Amino acid sequence: MxxxxxxxxxxxxxxxxxQLWVDARNRxxxxxxxxLCPLCGAxxxxxxxxxxxxxxxxxxxxxxxxxxxxxxGLMKYAR
Ligand SMILES: [Zn+2]
Numbered sequence: 001m002x003x004x005x006x007x008x009x010x011x012x013x014x015x016x017x018x019q020l021w022v023d024a025r026n027r028x029x030x031x032x033x034x035x036l037c038p039l040c041g042a043x044x045x046x047x048x049x050x051x052x053x054x055x056x057x058x059x060x061x062x063x064x065x066x067x068x069x070x071x072x073g074l075m076k077y078a079r
Pocket of ligand 1: 009010011012013014016037038039040041042
């Protein structure tokens with residue numbers, strides 16, 4: 001591997017090859033990839049993370065279902 005992918009660390013300003021730290025502890029989210037400076041340990045760059053679409057759709061779906069049941073319940077009491 002002759003390719004150099006050095007980037008400047010925002011913390012110590014030295015040209016470093018970032019170390020990757022994959023954070024996949026939260027299973028509801030995409031694995032978060034954090035690029036760490038090997039010299040000072042500062043976060044150089046972050047990528048990934050955030051909700052995945054399937055889980056987001058499930059959450060929105062259950063909220064809609066809950067709202068529907070609430071409305072139906074209120075209609076029952078309104079009569
Ligand atoms: Zn650094």
